[in-house]
Every structure is written in structure tokens, then in C-alpha cells.
Amino acid sequence: MRTEQPKVIYLKDYQAPDYLIDETNLTFELYEDHTLVHAQLVMRRNPELGDGLPPLVLDGQQLELLWVALDDRVLDEGEYQLDDSHLTLQPTARTFTVDSTVRIHPESNTALEGLYKSGTMFCTQCEAEGFRKITYYLDRPDVMSSFTTTLSAEQHAYPVLLSNGNPVASGAEEGGRHWATWQDPFKKPAYLFALVAGDLWCVEDSFTTLSEREVALRIYVEPENIDKCQHAMDSLKKAMRWDEKVYGREYDLDIFMIVAVNDFNMGAMENKGLNIFNSSCVLAKAETATDAAHQRVEGVVAHEYFHNWSGNRVTCRDWFQLSLKEGFTVFRDSEFSADMNSRTVKRVEDVAFLRTNQFAEDAGPMAHPVRPDSFIEISNFYTLTVYEKGSEVVRMIHTLLGAEGFRKGSDLYFQRHDGQAVTCDDFVKAMEDANGVDLSQFKRWYSQSGTPRLAVSEDFDAASGRYTLTFRQSCPPTPGQKDKQPFVIPVEMGLLDHLGNPLPLRLEGEEHAHGSNRVLQIDQAEQSFSFVGLQAKPLPSLLRGFSAPVKLSFPYDRDQLMFLMQYDEDGFNRWEAGQQLSVQVLQELVGQRQRGDALLLDERLLVAFRTLLQDNGLDQAMVAEMLSLPSEAYLTELSEEADVEAIHVAREFARRRIAEALYEPLWQRYQANREASRKTAYVAEAEHIARRSLQNIALSYLMLSEKPDVLAACLEQYEACDNMTERLTALAVLVNSPFEAEKAKGLAQFADYFQDNPLVMDQWFSVQAGCTLPGGLERVQALMGHAAFTLKNPNKIRALIGAFANQNLINFHRADGSGYRFLADQVITLNALNPQIASRLLAPLTRWRKYAPARQAQMRAELERILASGELSSDVYEVVSKSLA
Ligand code: TRP
Ligand code: ZN
Numbered sequence: 001m002r003t004e005q006p007k008v009i010y011l012k013d014y015q016a017p018d019y020l021i022d023e024t025n026l027t028f029e030l031y032e033d034h035t036l037v038h039a040q041l042v043m044r045r046n047p048e049l050g051d052g053l054p055p056l057v058l059d060g061q062q063l064e065l066l067w068v069a070l071d072d073r074v075l076d077e078g079e080y081q082l083d084d085s086h087l088t089l090q091p092t093a094r095t096f097t098v099d100s101t102v103r104i105h106p107e108s109n110t111a112l113e114g115l116y117k118s119g120t121m122f123c124t125q126c127e128a129e130g131f132r133k134i135t136y137y138l139d140r141p142d143v144m145s146s147f148t149t150t151l152s153a154e155q156h157a158y159p160v161l162l163s164n165g166n167p168v169a170s171g172a173e174e175g176g177r178h179w180a181t182w183q184d185p186f187k188k189p190a191y192l193f194a195l196v197a198g199d200l201w202c203v204e205d206s207f208t209t210l211s212e213r214e215v216a217l218r219i220y221v222e223p224e225n226i227d228k229c230q231h232a233m234d235s236l237k238k239a240m241r242w243d244e245k246v247y248g249r250e251y252d253l254d255i256f257m258i259v260a261v262n263d264f265n266m267g268a269m270e271n272k273g274l275n276i277f278n279s280s281c282v283l284a285k286a287e288t289a290t291d292a293a294h295q296r297v298e299g300v301v302a303h304e305y306f307h308n309w310s311g312n313r314v315t316c317r318d319w320f321q322l323s324l325k326e327g328f329t330v331f332r333d334s335e336f337s338a339d340m341n342s343r344t345v346k347r348v349e350d351v352a353f354l355r356t357n358q359f360a361e362d363a364g365p366m367a368h369p370v371r372p373d374s375f376i377e378i379s380n381f382y383t384l385t386v387y388e389k390g391s392e393v394v395r396m397i398h399t400l401l402g403a404e405g406f407r408k409g410s411d412l413y414f415q416r417h418d419g420q421a422v423t424c425d426d427f428v429k430a431m432e433d434a435n436g437v438d439l440s441q442f443k444r445w446y447s448q449s450g451t452p453r454l455a456v457s458e459d460f461d462a463a464s465g466r467y468t469l470t471f472r473q474s475c476p477p478t479p480g481q482k483d484k485q486p487f488v489i490p491v492e493m494g495l496l497d498h499l500g501n502p503l504p505l506r507l508e509g510e511e512h513a514h515g516s517n518r519v520l521q522i523d524q525a526e527q528s529f530s531f532v533g534l535q536a537k538p539l540p541s542l543l544r545g546f547s548a549p550v551k552l553s554f555p556y557d558r559d560q561l562m563f564l565m566q567y568d569e570d571g572f573n574r575w576e577a578g579q580q581l582s583v584q585v586l587q588e589l590v591g592q593r594q595r596g597d598a599l600l601l602d603e604r605l606l607v608a609f610r611t612l613l614q615d616n617g618l619d620q621a622m623v624a625e626m627l628s629l630p631s632e633a634y635l636t637e638l639s640e641e642a643d644v645e646a647i648h649v650a651r652e653f654a655r656r657r658i659a660e661a662l663y664e665p666l667w668q669r670y671q672a673n674r675e676a677s678r679k680t681a682y683v684a685e686a687e688h689i690a691r692r693s694l695q696n697i698a699l700s701y702l703m704l705s706e707k708p709d710v711l712a713a714c715l716e717q718y719e720a721c722d723n724m725t726e727r728l729t730a731l732a733v734l735v736n737s738p739f740e741a742e743k744a745k746g747l748a749q750f751a752d753y754f755q756d757n758p759l760v761m762d763q764w765f766s767v768q769a770g771c772t773l774p775g776g777l778e779r780v781q782a783l784m785g786h787a788a789f790t791l792k793n794p795n796k797i798r799a800l801i802g803a804f805a806n807q808n809l810i811n812f813h814r815a816d817g818s819g820y821r822f823l824a825d826q827v828i829t830l831n832a833l834n835p836q837i838a839s840r841l842l843a844p845l846t847r848w849r850k851y852a853p854a855r856q857a858q859m860r861a862e863l864e865r866i867l868a869s870g871e872l873s874s875d876v877y878e879v880v881s882k883s884l885a
Contacts, residue, residue: 444488502569
């Protein structure tokens with residue numbers, strides 16, 4: 001907890017470390033009521049700095065210091081200083097050794113940072129600044145050391161003892177205890193340290209690298225989960241092969257381990273050679289995990305594996321550079337997933353997520369650049385901006401340089417900086433040097449926050465056959481940044497003729513046309529591009545593949561959008577045209593509702609959807625994506641002032657009209673796909689996933705008809721399917737239906753059958769948390785009393801409270817403010833238990849500026865109440881105070 005005024009840390013204050021740690025030798029004695037940590041640090045003065053010997057200031061929090069020695073001499077109390085976050089001592093030579101023993105309490109650590117217990121297992125989470133809760137250390141990423149770690153624990157309860165690197169020795173001790181020593185030859189910052197002790201089983205496999213080295217692969221889980229590891233293992237091997245092929249990167253140790261734990265603040269952690277995962281990102285099998293969960297496992301396993309190069313071998317100089325590893329690694333994992341599955345579907349999912357969530361963050365009080373300039377609590381900066389927008393920034397470099405140029409740049413980056421802790425500037429410099437280009441203006445993407453707007457207008461001169469597109473960019477002010485300089489915005493585009501054919505693209509001044517798809521580089525506030533040699537006015541297709549994270553606007557009418565939906569060469573832009581059409585139609589309904597007019601859906605949306613459903617040649621996953629209306633959260637993000645109730649009513653009205661008008665083709669598609677699912681055993685592969693996604697969206701529309709045939713089909717799917725993808729959708733559809741008896745029975749059966757599987761129970765909580773029927777808050781409150789719910793497990797909090805506040809907008813934003821009060825109560829409780837989770841949970845309240853004055857006042861009042869609730873963690877304090885500012 002915070003005792004003094006929280007300190008703001010600035011990037012501009014960065015200073016190299018006074019001292020370096022060459023070797024770290026750790027011994028952990030794990031007991032049920034405490035743990036002893038002995039650390040030996042072999043240190044020296046940083047040779048890059050001056051001759052003097054400044055005091056050595058080690059980081060340490062919540063540690064009970066038993067003794068400390070300098071060069072083997074135990075220090076008296078007067079020879080060092082202790083405060084609640086540092087141990088300071090005075091070295092007397094340029095090289096020296098510091099030894100210390102501290103006592104810590106993993107058994108009562110509910111913050112899940114440092115060393116803690118998840119169930120009966122000991123595990124660690126050190127990123128970003130958790131190592132200082134384990135021992136006194138220079139806990140900063142630019143201090144890189146080799147590590148040797150010995151763990152000792154009771155043999156029976158903790159048969160498995162793991163740490164980073166290779167196992168080098170082990171043995172038995174007196175009194176039923178045993179020990180093991182691990183050595184990690186690669187120098188690393190403390191945030192990549194890990195240990196695990198527990199009663200774990202493992203699935204084993206092996207991988208032969210490009211240079212024919214044999215690597216042992218092990219996934220450790222609690223015994224009851226041993227049957228749910230195969231998908232993660234397959235994903236790992238695919239990721240290892242892909243990184244060799246696409247980036248030329250091989251794995252470097254003889255063993256790679258993944259451990260699944262139930263209590264984890266985030267998705268997973270890339271500790272060197274010993275990744276620790278939220279069990280939700282490892283465990284997957286047909287009966288218990290949905291298609292989406294399978295794909296998440298594949299993506300997260302790859303993400304953490306890819307960090308071995310982008311993060312571990314080359315790490316961050318300081319935490320302001322977080323996107324150096326996270327943005328790059330998200331880009332790498334999304335390209336991997338695109339190669340393993342459907343590229344267009346993956347892009348659609350990522351873009352929908354970015355525009356709904358990161359754009360909202362960038363427009364809110366916590367907006368910050370991809371490389372922030374300051375923070376109070378670094379845990380608050382593991383954000384959508386650093387991860388997702390950071391990945392878009394790397395993607396733009398890839399687009400500007402092309403695949404080959406990008407590979408030259410990444411080769412140079414890895415070669416130049418292997419073993420170093422570097423900055424985003426170093427990354428861009430490698431890209432520049434390898435390609436002979438200047439990216440200095442492009443780097444504004446790292447320093448300027450906010451989502452740029454790009455307004456496009458057209459002009460056609462029939463006499464000369466010249467078509468001109470004019471781009472005007474602007475960026476709204478964000479906290480601490482009033483005026484913005486123009487960004488470099490790559491706009492991938494094409495032109496279509498009146499039959500939908502791609503037109504050859506010839507810019508004024510060019511001798512010939514260059515293909516029908518190209519990237520325009522916008523780098524000024526206003527800029528025009530003229531295409532010549534056109535017989536008639538073309539229709540532009542802009543920002544193909546979402547080539548830049550901007551809000552592009554072009555005055556398309558609905559007929560043009562329908563045309564693009566059908567004819568654009570670019571699959572992503574066909575989806576995008578459908579989204580824009582849906583947004584226009586829904587916004588029109590919102591307006592009708594606000595004026596009290598009768599709701600009237602533009603029939604063109606129905607025509608477009610019917611065309612999609614009747615085309616059997618289309619990728620079914622894309623049809624499913626295109627039939628999905630923009631979410632209420634996205635419509636909120638697009639609104640100047642969001643009318644929660646009108647948005648909900650408009651969208652529900654549109655869904656019912658679609659279900660009514662397209663009942664026949666939906667029913668046909670549903671039955672054909674369900675029939676195919678019935679005949680095939682579950683496989684988590686693209687074509688099967690596509691079939692199920694169309695089947696499931698069809699079912700969710702059909703159920704709105706409330707016809708007995710559909711209810712029967714839903715129950716048949718629920719009961720007879722062999723997988724969680726079909727079962728969970730059937731349950732979700734039931735839960736949102738008026739069929740009370742069937743709903744109650746389904747929910748009870750499900751909970752009864754899966755009560756011992758926490759990840760499945762998370763899905764059961766989520767389905768109910770997302771039910772938009774009236775009474776949502778009461779249902780969530782009642783579920784908090786369920787035996788399977790606990791505030792100590794982050795997955796449970798996300799599944800129930802997080803899903804309610806983020807996805808059930810109509811219930812969370814109830815007019816009496818009770819949803820806000822409920823969320824604030826949970827934040828106040830969690831602030832003391834788990835500050836990182838408390839701080840993330842409160843994000844929906846920080847968006848108060850989006851709503852009408854009455855709701856604004858209620859949301860602000862809850863933020864004020866949190867602020868006044870007592871000792872706040874730096875995590876919660878930073879988010880609450882910034883969002884009230
Ligand atoms: N580096 C992790 C990743 O791959 C992020 C992470 C895992 C993390 N656990 C954390 C960040 C705890 C902060 C706190 O993205
Ligand atoms: Zn990461």
C-alpha cells in the first residue's frame with residue numbers, strides 16, 4: 001500500500017545503473033508458513049560510469065531482512081540503511097559480493113506478484129517489478145545476470161522443483177525434504193526469473209531445431225489436467241518451426257518448459273526456459289474449451305515462445321520501452337496465427353478488438369503513447385496501447401518496408417543487440433540501417449498518443465480522366481499532448497470500376513500503371529494523390545487490411561458499401577464495408593429511437609445479408625463475421641455521447657428484423673452445418689471452426705424467433721454435441737431466451753457436470769454475466785455467492801464481474817447507478833487483495849466522459865468514493881486520480 005505521495009517516474013530521468021550484477025546465486029527454502037531466500041550477488045561498478053563508488057541502492061519490498069554481508073562480512077545495523085523499498089550499503093571496491101537472507105510469506109501473498117501459492121503449488125511472477133518482493137536486488141531490466149537457483153522443499157507435497165535454464169544437480173535432505181539446482185547460462189534481467197514447486201505431472205515431447213539440436217519440451221499441469229495439454233504442445237512445436245522459417249530464430253536451451261497455474265494476473269509469462277501460464281491459456285480439449293479458447297491457447301503459447309528472442313535475448317532497457325518487446329511480439333504472434341488459420345478472419349478479429357477497446361483507451365483519461373513518457377505504477381501500462389497499438393506500429397513498418405526489407409531489419413536488430421537491453425529507437429534504427437530509409441517522422445507513432453483521423457475526399461475530372469483523392473489527417477488532444485504533428489500513415493488502396501473489377505493504378509507523373517493495389521504514404525496534414533487514365537469515376541477501396549490504426553472516413557453511401565461488400569478484392573475491406581453499412585443503419589435506428597419515431601430498418605442491410613447467406617462459395621467464417629453486427633461497445637466508441645439504452649434497443653431491433661426476414665436461409669445454413677458437426681468428431685482446424693461459427697451465429701439469430709422448432713434444435717445441440725463450442729453457444733442462446741424452464745435446467749445440468757473444472761465454470765459464469773435480460777446486476781450478485789466463485793482467483797473476477805461491466809452494457813449502466821456502485825465496491829475490496837486486478841477492473845468507470853451528464857455524475861461519484869476509501873495501492877490510485885483529473 002501507498003504510504004507517501006506516489007512518485008511519478010519519467011523516461012527523461014533514465015540513468016544507467018551504477019552497479020552491475022554478473023552472477024546471481026539464489027537458494028529458496030520453501031516451508032508452509034514462510035520461505036527463506038538467500039541471495040549471493042557478484043557485483044561490480046558499472047565500467048561505463050565514473051571512478052567513484054556511490055552508495056549501492058538495492059530494491060526490496062515486503063522483505064524481512066535477517067542478515068546482509070558485504071564480501072563475506074556480516075554488516076552491523078549501522079552499516080546499511082533500510083526503508084520500505086530499499087536496502088542501501090556502501091561498497092568499498094569496484095568488485096564485491098553481497099549476501100543476504102530474507103524471510104517472505106508466499107502463503108499469504110494474494111497480489112500474485114513475487115513468490116506466491118496458486119492452490120498447493122509455489123510459483124512466481126516477477127514482471128515488471130515483482131522480483132524485489134523476493135530478495136534485495138537491482139530490479140531493473142538493464143541489469144542482466146546469469147542465475148543459479150537452488151530450491152528445497154518437502155518431497156511429498158512438492159516432488160517437482162523447477163527454475164530457469166538447465167537442471168544441474170538434485171538430492172534428498174533430512175526430514176523428508178529434497179532439493180534441486182538449476183543454472184541459466186543466458187544473462188537475463190530479474191523480471192525473467194521463475195521458480196515452481198508442486199505436485200505436477202508433465203506431458204513430454206521433443207523438437208529438433210534447424211541446426212539439429214534436440215530440445216526437450218515439457219508442459220507441467222496438475223494431475224487432473226494431463227489430458228488437456230496436447231493442443232498447447234502442438235501449438236508450441238508449430239511456433240518453434242514458424243520462428244525458424246519466418247525469422248530465422250532457433251531456440252537456445254536444451255529444455256523448454258510451460259507450467260499451468262490457476263491463479264494468474266495475466267495470460268502468461270515468458271520467463272527464460274520456464275514459461276508460466278494462466279491455465280486458461282494452456283488447457284484445451286474439445287469437451288471443455290471452445291474454438292476461441294483453442295485459438296487463444298495457440299496464440300499465447302506462440303507469443304510467450306516468441307519472446308525468447310523478442311524480449312529475452314534482446315530485452316528492454318527500461319519499462320518505458322515495454323512495447324519494444326510486447327508490440328513486436330504481438331505482431332509476431334498475430335502473423336503466426338494468420339499463417340496457421342485464416343489470415344482475413346484473424347485480421348478482422350484483431351481490428352474489431354483494437355477499434356472497440358484500444359481506440360476507447362486512446363480517447364480516455366489514461367491515453368498514453370506506445371512509449372509512455374511517465375508512469376506511477378508500471379503494472380498499469382500493460383495496456384492495449386502498448387500491446388495492440390504497438391503491434392500495429394510494427395505492422396506499419398512491415399508494410400512500408402515489405403516482407404523482405406522487414407526481415408533484413410529484424411535480422412540486423414537481433415544480430416546487433418543480442419544479449420543487450422535496448423530501446424524502441426534501437427529497433428527502428430536497425431530497420432532504417434538495414435533498408436537505407438529514414439523513419440524519423442514515422443517514430444511519432446511511438447511518442448504521440450491518440451487515434452489519428454483521416455478524412456478522405458474525392459474529385460473526378462471526366463475530361464482528363466483524372467481521379468484525385470485528398471487526405472486530411474488530424475489527431476485529437478490527449479492528456480499532456482495538445483498539438484500533434486502529422487503521422488506517417490500507410491494507406492493500402494485500390495480502385496474499382498462500375499462492374500467491380502480492379503483498375504490499374506497509375507499516379508500522375510508515372511509512365512505505366514503499377515498493379516491494382518498499392519500503398520500510399522500520407523505524411524502531411526493534407527495531401528492529394530491523382531490517378532490518371534480513368535474512363536469513368538471509380539470507387540475507392542481504402543485502408544485495405546486496416547493498414548494503419550486510424551479512423552478513416554470517406555463519404556460512401558449505402559449502395560456503394562453494398563457494392564464493396566460484394567466486389568472488393570480485399571477480403572478485409574469486404575468485411576469493413578459491411579461493418580460501415582451496419583453502423584450507418586444502426587445509427588439511423590438510434591436516431592429514430594431518440595426522437596421517439598417508429599423503428600424502421602433499412603432493407604438494404606437485409607438484402608446484403610441475404611446475398612451472403614446464399615453464396616455457398618464464401619468462407620463460412622467470413623460469412624459469420626459479416627453477419628455479426630457491430631457490438632454495443634463499438635457503437636459506444638463511435639458515439640460522441642453514447643445513449644446506452646437507444647444503442648441497445650436499436651441493435652436488438654435490428655437483430656430481430658434480420659432473424660425474421662432471413663429465417664429461411666439462416667435455418668438452412670444452421671441445419672446443414674449442425675448436420676455436418678454431428679457427423680464429424682471435433683477438430684480445432686480452420687474449416688471446422690468456420691462451420692461452427694456460422695452454425696452458432698445462425699442459431700443465435702434463429703432463437704430470436706422463439707419458435708418451438710428452434711428451441712428443439714437448440715436443446716438438441718446442447719445435449720448431443722461433442723464439444724464446448726456448440727454446447728456453450730446453445731447454453732448462451734438459452735440463457736438469453738424467454739424459455740425459463742429450459743434455461744434453468746440447462747444451467748443446473750452444466751454446473752453439476754462441470755463443477756470440478758474451474759475453467760469451464762468460468763464460462764458458465766460469463767454466459768450469465770453477459771445475459772442482457774433485465775435483472776443482470778442481481779444475477780451477478782447472486783452468482784458471487786456460488787461455491788465456485790472466489791475473489792482470490794483473477795479468472796473468476798474476469799469471468800463474472802469483468803464480463804458484466806465490459807460486455808453487458810445495458811445492465812451495467814442501469815439508470816439508477818447501481819451497476820457503478822457494485823463495481824466500485826469490488827474495486828475497493830480487491831485493492832487490498834490484488835491491486836493489479838483491482839486497477840484493471842475499474843477501466844469501465846474511467847470512460848465516464850462518453851455518457852450523458854446524469855451517468856457522468858454517478859460514475860464520477862463512484863471514482864471519488866474509491867479515492868476516499870482509504871489506503872490505495874499505487875495501481876488503483878494512478879487510474880482513479882488520472883481519470884478524475
Ligand atoms: N510479459 C507478459 C506477456 O507476455 C505479460 C505479463 C504476464 C505481465 N504477467 C504479468 C505483466 C504480470 C504484468 C504483470 O505479455
Ligand atoms: Zn508479451
